[in-house]
Amino acid sequence: MAATLVATDLPRELTPGQRALRRLWRRRGAMVGLAVIVFFVAIALAAPWISPHDPLATSWSAVRKAPTAEHVFGTDEIGRDVLSRVIWGARASLLAGVISVTISLLVGVPVGLTAGYVGGWTDMLISRVTDAMLACPFLILAIALAAFLGPSLTNAMVAIGIAATPIFVRLTRAQVLAVKVEDYVEAARAVGNPPLRIALRHIFPNIVAPLIVQATLAIAAAIIAEASLSFLGLGQQPPAPSWGSMLNTAKNYVENAPWMAIWPGLSIFLLVLSFNLLGDGLRDALDPRHG
Amino acid sequence: MGSFLLKRLAAIVPTLFFVSVLIFGLQQLLPGDPAIAMAGEERDPNVIAYLRGKFHLDEPLPVRYGYWLRGALHGDLGESVRIQQPVTDLIVEKLPVTLELAGLAMAVALVIGISAGVAAAVWRDTRWDYVANVFALWGLSTPNFWLGILMILFFSVKLGWFPASGYVSPSENLGENLAGMVMPAFVLGNALAAVLMRHTRSAMLQVMASDYVRTARAKGLDEKVVILRHALRNALVPIITLTALQFGELLSGAVLTEQVFSIPGFGKLIVDAVFNRDYSVVQGVVLFTATVYIVLNLLADLAYFAVNPRMRG
Numbered sequence: 038m039a040a041t042l043v044a045t046d047l048p049r050e051l052t053p054g055q056r057a058l059r060r061l062w063r064r065r066g067a068m069v070g071l072a073v074i075v076f077f078v079a080i081a082l083a084a085p086w087i088s089p090h091d092p093l094a095t096s097w098s099a100v101r102k103a104p105t106a107e108h109v110f111g112t113d114e115i116g117r118d119v120l121s122r123v124i125w126g127a128r129a130s131l132l133a134g135v136i137s138v139t140i141s142l143l144v145g146v147p148v149g150l151t152a153g154y155v156g157g158w159t160d161m162l163i164s165r166v167t168d169a170m171l172a173c174p175f176l177i178l179a180i181a182l183a184a185f186l187g188p189s190l191t192n193a194m195v196a197i198g199i200a201a202t203p204i205f206v207r208l209t210r211a212q213v214l215a216v217k218v219e220d221y222v223e224a225a226r227a228v229g230n231p232p233l234r235i236a237l238r239h240i241f242p243n244i245v246a247p248l249i250v251q252a253t254l255a256i257a258a259a260i261i262a263e264a265s266l267s268f269l270g271l272g273q274q275p276p277a278p279s280w281g282s283m284l285n286t287a288k289n290y291v292e293n294a295p296w297m298a299i300w301p302g303l304s305i306f307l308l309v310l311s312f313n314l315l316g317d318g319l320r321d322a323l324d325p326r327h328g
Numbered sequence: 329m330g331s332f333l334l335k336r337l338a339a340i341v342p343t344l345f346f347v348s349v350l351i352f353g354l355q356q357l358l359p360g361d362p363a364i365a366m367a368g369e370e371r372d373p374n375v376i377a378y379l380r381g382k383f384h385l386d387e388p389l390p391v392r393y394g395y396w397l398r399g400a401l402h403g404d405l406g407e408s409v410r411i412q413q414p415v416t417d418l419i420v421e422k423l424p425v426t427l428e429l430a431g432l433a434m435a436v437a438l439v440i441g442i443s444a445g446v447a448a449a450v451w452r453d454t455r456w457d458y459v460a461n462v463f464a465l466w467g468l469s470t471p472n473f474w475l476g477i478l479m480i481l482f483f484s485v486k487l488g489w490f491p492a493s494g495y496v497s498p499s500e501n502l503g504e505n506l507a508g509m510v511m512p513a514f515v516l517g518n519a520l521a522a523v524l525m526r527h528t529r530s531a532m533l534q535v536m537a538s539d540y541v542r543t544a545r546a547k548g549l550d551e552k553v554v555i556l557r558h559a560l561r562n563a564l565v566p567i568i569t570l571t572a573l574q575f576g577e578l579l580s581g582a583v584l585t586e587q588v589f590s591i592p593g594f595g596k597l598i599v600d601a602v603f604n605r606d607y608s609v610v611q612g613v614v615l616f617t618a619t620v621y622i623v624l625n626l627l628a629d630l631a632y633f634a635v636n637p638r639m640r641g
Contacts, residue, residue, distance in 0.1 A: 169346030172618040172625075176580035177598065181614045184602040185357040261471050265584055268473050269599055284474060288588060291481050291492075298481065302474035310469035 057246075060322035067318020070311035077308050081127040090118035092125040092278045101294040111296035114286055122278040123300050129279040130308060133194050133263030133272070134256040140198025141205050142252060148202075149209025154217060154236050163206065170203040179262055183271040190263075190279070193272035197262045201255055208251055212244035219243075246323040253319055257312035264305050280305050336629055340622055347618045348400065351611050352393050358607070361385075366409055366605060379409075400615060406608035408601070415612035418597060425495065426593035429516060429585065430578045432509055436517030437524055438571065442564075444521070445528025449536065450555060460525055467522025472581050476515045476588035483511060493590040508589075516585045520574055527570055531563035565632065572628035576621040 051059070061067055080087065089109075096116035104111045110119035152163040170178070182196035216222060217240060225239045266272035267281025275282060280301035287298035358365045363379040379385070384392045399406065405415035448460035484492035491508050498505040535541060536559050544558045545551075583595030590596075594613065601609035 165342045166346050166350075168343045169350050169618075172343060172347055172576075172621045173350070173614055174576035174580040174617055174621065176583060177576075177614055177617055180583065180598060180602065181351075181354055181610050182357070184610050185354045185607070187359065257469070264471055265473065268471075268584065269587060269602075271602065281471075284471075284477065288473075288477050288480075291477055292485050295481050295485075298474070298477045302471065302477065305471050305474065306469055309471070310465060313465060313469050 057322045061318055064318040064321060066314045067322070070314030070318065073307055073311035074315065077127050077304075077311075078131060080124055081131050084125050084128060088118075088121040088124040090121040092117065092121040093276050094118075101290060101297070103294075104296055110300045111294065113283070113297050114290060114294070119283075119297060119300055122283060123280070123304055126278040126280045126283060126301060127304065127308075129190060129267070129273050129277070130260050130263060130305065133190065133197065134260040134308075134312070137194045137198035137201060137259040137263070138252050138255045140195065141201040141255065142248070144198075145202045145205025146209050146248065149206040150213055150236055150241065152206065153210040153213025154232065154240065160210070164210070167203040167206045167210075170200075171207070173200075175200050175258070176262060176265060179266060180269065180271060183266055188271045188274060190267075190273045190277070193263055193266045196266070197259050200262075201259060204255065205248070205251065208247060209244065212247055213240055216240050216243050250316055250320045250323060253312055253316035257309045257316065260305065260309050260312065332633060333630070336626060340626060343622060344619065347622070348397055348615065349393070351615050351618070352396050354611060354614075355607065356389075362607075366607060368605060405612035405615065408606050408609050410601075410604045410606045415609050418609060419594070419612060419616055422592065422594045422597045425591060426579070426582050426586070426595065428498070429509065429512055429582055429591065429593060430575070432513035433516035433520065433578055433581075433585075434571070434575075436513050437520035440517070441521040441524025442528050442567065445525040446532055446555070446560060448525065448529040449532030452533065457529075460529070464522040464525045467518050467525075470518065471584075472515050472519060473584045473588050475518060476511070476585060479511045479515060480588070493588075495589075495591045512585050512589045512591060515588070516578060516581045519581065520571075520578060523574060524567065524571065527567055528563065531566055532559060535559045535563045569628045569632050572624045572631075573621075575624050576617065579617050579620075 094117060096112070099108065099112045099116040101114055102108060102112045102116075108118050108120065110123060113119055113122070148163055152160040173181075179193075179196045179200040182199055183193050186192040186196060213236075222235060222239050225235050230239070263272055264279070264281035264284070267279040268285045270282070270285065273279030273282050283301040284298060287294070287301070290297055355362055361376075362383065363376045363385055364371060366379050367375045384395050387395075396406075403416055405419070407414050408418060411418070444460040444463060448457045451457055480492045483489045490511050491504075494508060496504040496508055536555075541554060541559050544554045549558075579594065582593060583598060585591070586593045586595035587599060598610060598613045600606075601613070
């Protein structure tokens, strides 16, 4: 009887996850970022229904036309509707951001866990390879990979994913090294849990928070990287729309068609800014020592 | 000092080894026969046979790596298939252009980043702090090629202050060279300025809460002296290290900046090489940048060691 009294009298205890969500909710910047991300995801998903024109349809009678009611963002060098291309371009950017970071996580986290948990020669080897990859500047490595794989959006995503992997290996490894000496891990080992179970059930859940933060910031970096590769002609291939490749053609018409450059660039900026804001907010919310 | 130096030097050998394996391994990503891929559209059988012999493509992989590594160690990074010039010569020829750009960008970043960071820390939680933080977020989120296009739009097309593109060598005309470098240097330095601002701010906040700064203030020193001579000097140590490590990012950014402003540097070299399927040039450029990064990293560590007595043990 006494137990039920206590349970109803005290405010319900929040789980750490719920507390983190509450802290995140109070961060205005992060919430604005999240709202913008949701907006772009909605646009990308609804592209076939909301885009006013076919993003690939050319019109020689409407070449480089300034914004009008018919073409709100104007038209490009072969008369395609810029607004429709910006809407469809959201797909390439978001896909590239999410898929390449998923690749980095799928490769980087298990490898980092192995290096940190197993230690010894395995760790030595993995760490040296990671160092070697980190010695090549991110974008230059991605350009080289994309060059050898051949230019396409899929290969750009793979290249960005591989180039971003060492960051996750290093982060996971460092977190594992910090966590594996904790008492609860020692206890799990003492009662005879097998190593794989300790790594997955006792260590991994305790290193998820910094990985989430890093993944969010990495999506921002991956979106810029995809735009950069497409800008150089190594990502999304014409005529398929991508914000980066739109800027590539727009730079040749800055003088007489500046609207071609404004909107795709602004979209990249807003989406990347939002992921950065969300990442910063998540860091503060997930790490109680911050803020 | 001696043993630290030796240990540090020994540590870069395996890293360099893996870098070389990684970069050599890139060739394996080429679909099909690398000789056919390198020969281009014409697929001339003579060219293919020549390439196969030149790159020892009939030999087993480790032997090919051995040949490649021996060349690289002697400064021979192969030859450009398109321009018929040694890759090393191409790098040496283009490097000064990019170094000038990167150096100017670094100067822009240091001036803006450090002063904004100090202002944000000194006037913490005021309007200045807010403005500096917004600037940092803007710098980190703006793709530099877009910023470049916007600057061309305003400063070249609308105002006519600076040339939109093209490159004049400093030996030819220093004034025109610098005028052409203003926008690219700002565009390239912008993101680094944001990174430096954030680090300067947090390093300054940490230093300003320390005992010796409190002592300096208690002695009745002028606040300006406390901030510039006592706080900033100590906060600068980690910032200088960070700056050295950001050099690789500058080279990455230079690829895009050079593309926007048509500057014939290192970045343009790798992009042109990619489109010409000039794979030796791509590999050479990556190997060169990675080596530069590793050496800078080493120098940063040594500098840190030299200025930080606690590390001498």
